[in-house]
Amino acid sequence: MNKKLLEQLKKIRQDYFNSPGNAILSLLMLFLLVKVGIWFISWAFINAVWTGENNEAARPGGATWAFIIKKIRFFLFGFYPKEHIWRIIVTVALMGASFVPYFMKRIHHKVLVFIAHMIIWPLIIGFFLAGGIGLEQVSTNNWGGLSLTFILSALGLLYSFPIGILLALGRRSEQPVIRILSTVYIECFRGIPLITILFMSSVVVPFFLPSGVAIDKIIRVVIGMTFFQSAYLAEVIRGGLQAVPKGQYEAADSLGFKFGLQQYLVIMPQVLKITIANIGGISISFIKDTTLVLIIGMFDLLGIVKPLASDSNWLGMEPEGLIFAGLVYWGICFAISRLTYKIEVKANTLPAAGVKA
Amino acid sequence: MNKTKIRNLTLQAGLIALLLALFAYFGFNYIQNISQRNIEIGYGFMDDTAGFSISQTLIPYTEADTFGRTFVVGLLNTLLASVISIILATLLGFVVGLMRLSSNKLMSNTALFYVELLRNIPPLLHVLFWYQVVFLNVLPPFKESFKLGEWLYINVRGITIPSFVPQENAVAFHIITFIAICGIIYLGIIKKQMVLRGVHKRLWPWQVLLLLVPVVYAWLTGPYRMVLPQITKFKFSSGMTMRPELFSVVVAMATYTSTYISEIVRSSILAVPKGQLEAAKSLGFPSYRRLQLIIVPQAMRTMIPPVTNQYLNIIKNTSLGMAVAYPDLTAVFAGTTLNQTGRALEVMALVMVTYLSISLVTSLLMNWYNRSIIDRKGDLISKEDIPVE
Known part of the structure; x- marks a missing residue:
């Protein structure tokens, strides 16, 4: 027993006090961490208020989580009419269920599932969320909260994939026109802030449409974000393309594959495997980027904090709202980074290309 | 071979035509x-x-x-x-x-x-x-x-510090500083070449000396005057506010x-x-x-x-x-x-x-x-x- 304790003490000395300088740093850091920790715990838990009808319930030095609890519907679904919220749940559930075919062994060409998503998702969203045919129409101005964040990220990621792959192939093409156009596209979109593109889609695009034709704001935003994201995705895919050994191309050539089959059967599977980590990272930034729609007046999870904290019953609740939104974003992004890591580990344990297991 | 060439050419021409058509449509x-x-x-x-x-x-x-x-x-x-x-x-x-x-x-x-x-x-x-x-x-x-x-005020409206108002000799100070920095960079380049040639000679004292020139000049002549933040009723009348x-x-x-x-x-x-x-x-x-x-x-x-x-x-x-x-x-x-x-x-x-x-x-x-x-x-x-x- 004594020996065990001694060993532990030794380890602590090794890890935290292995030199006078380190000892001072450790103590200083410990002091700071304890100080911040105590303050945070007393603010977030001990002094926090969990119930109440308005901001009079708030206590000094404590968080008013009652605000979040009372307004949770708006954080999740925005200003979507209360009696129609089931439609959002159905939409999300259907979109989630549409991932099942990816795990079915019988379906060999998963790319068909992907193409099906590209057609089905907007139909589901149009039918259930927007309504109009059979269901009562709900203006897209009322969409908001986490569900809007989800829709923007999902659609943006879905459509930027095929465009990104085409651009990456285009940038490596031997045909000058295609190569130059792809390069210009990628570099232009990577060189400007997303906000300017969102501005373009909300202010400039209507000028380019024939008079009398109007496209809904949400569609314009999704298109703008897709254009933007596909440029970044293209660079990731291009990195993967460069990492595929030349021999793989030659092997595919010698089997008589034409360009399409060569890419589909030989090159792309390897590219996707190599770039899993980067694709995960870029998906996380896409999700973080969806917050920018608040600047053009849409109420996503972050954008809805301000209108909710402007409610006369809950004035001054921005800190709680922002911290709650931050927590949710953090959870989503962290989960995706873990998931990516898991997929990467799994992909690396798969047999290498060309080896039959 | 020729066939692919023709196909590639038509593909590219088609792409250009498509783009031009789009541009024309949107432009119109x-x-x-x-x-x-x-x-x-x-x-x-x-x-x-x-x-x-x-x-x-x-x-x-x-x-x-x-x-x-x-x-x-x-x-x-x-x-x-x-x-x-x-x-x-x-x-x-x-x-x-x-x-x-x-x-x-x-x-x-x-x-x-x-x-x-x-x-x-x-x-x-x-x-x-x-x-x-x-x-x-x-x-x-x-x-x-x-x-x-x-010197320092922090409040809801920002962080206020003293401002520095240039005096008449500020221009001279800027010129001296610029020359000193050029000299320091030049010495750095020389040092690099000397290292490549395998010569070791201390140059940094000269660089420090050069750096001291504008500092001493500023000390002696005061090219900038520090103005402390002054509070009038609702705002600062002087000072720099971030x-x-x-x-x-x-x-x-x-x-x-x-x-x-x-x-x-x-x-x-x-x-x-x-x-x-x-x-x-x-x-x-x-x-x-x-x-x-x-x-x-x-x-x-x-x-x-x-x-x-x-x-x-x-x-x-x-x-x-x-x-x-x-x-x-x-x-x-x-x-x-x-x-x-x-x-x-x-x-x-x-x-x-x-x-x-x-x-x-x-x-x-x-x-x-x-x-x-x-x-x-x-x-x-x-x-x-x-x-x-």
Whole structure:
């Protein structure tokens, strides 16, 4: 027993006090961490208020989580009419269920599932969320909260994939026109802030449409974000393309594959495997980027904090709202980074290309 | 072979035709829409009076100035926020990156926590957090501002420090400083060449001497006069105030981007072969000299390209300041000016070209720096290139 304790003490000395300088740093850091920790715990838990009808319930030095609890519907679904919220749940559930075919062994060409998503998702969203045919129409101005964040990220990621792959192939093409156009596209979109593109889609695009034709704001935003994201995705895919050994191309050539089959059967599977980590990272930034729609007046999870904290019953609740939104974003992004890591580990344990297991 | 050639040519021609058709279609629509609203095409509006005020300007600006000047004001604000953010993010990123490599578990875990916590939160939320939570909720109101002697005031309206008013001899001071800096850089170049030739001669005392010249000159003649912040009833009548908008953008960008830079720093240092560290140890260098002389210079080479990307991200991300009304290029020009003039296409085209140019210049500068340090390491220079004495 004594020996065990001694060993532990030794380890602590090794890890935290292995030199006078380190000892001072450790103590200083410990002091700071304890100080911040105590303050945070007393603010977030001990002094926090969990119930109440308005901001009079708030206590000094404590968080008013009652605000979040009372307004949770708006954080999740925005200003979507209360009696129609089931439609959002159905939409999300259907979109989630549409991932099942990816795990079915019988379906060999998963790319068909992907193409099906590209057609089905907007139909589901149009039918259930927007309504109009059979269901009562709900203006897209009322969409908001986490569900809007989800829709923007999902659609943006879905459509930027095929465009990104085409651009990456285009940038490596031997045909000058295609190569130059792809390069210009990628570099232009990577060189400007997303906000300017969102501005373009909300202010400039209507000028380019024939008079009398109007496209809904949400569609314009999704298109703008897709254009933007596909440029970044293209660079990731291009990195993967460069990492595929030349021999793989030659092997595919010698089997008589034409360009399409060569890419589909030989090159792309390897590219996707190599770039899993980067694709995960870029998906996380896409999700973080969806917050920018608040600047053009849409109420996503972050954008809805301000209108909710402007409610006369809950004035001054921005800190709680922002911290709650931050927590949710953090959870989503962290989960995706873990998931990516898991997929990467799994992909690396798969047999290498060309080896039959 | 010929068949594929023809096919490729038709493909490319088709693509060009398609693009031209699209452009023609959109152009036609644009002209029709514009003529319906009686707006002229072109940049003539840049000479019109703007008529709106801007909260923070680096150059003199009044409502009577032109739209062209709003563009310059916005551009300067973007550059200001970017430069401060880049410096802070680099410093913070280095510190956190080195902390993560510390043998002290408490340090490395705190750094890990910092990185994992901050980089999974959208940058826009960072900006809003610093503005709405820290500035509007935590800092004291104007009347009860936090004071540090007579020099520093912190309150809801920003951070106020003394301002420095140039005197008559400021021009002479600037010229002396410029010459001194040129001299220091010149000596640095000479030193580099001497190292390559294998000559070792101390030059740094001369550099210090050169640095002292402007300092002593400033001491003796006082080219700037310090003006302490003076409080009148509702505002400071003198002093320099860093407004909360700028502060939020800068701190948010610095903390958010520092997480990425710290990861770059960490991985580049880990990428330096272990033998280098062991060699430095066996030569008896103390730990900070090991970092300074052996590890960091080698890690620098792998660091520069990804760090450049982060700098470009900062420049683009300062446009997020718009959410807290920081008057940068996007907010002032693509926002207010566009609304006032209605020249959507012209304004957006100018903004995009400007951002692209800033990005291009930054990339060029960083590439130039990258080449210069690779040269210093002597990696790109083969043995034959080194002149033998």
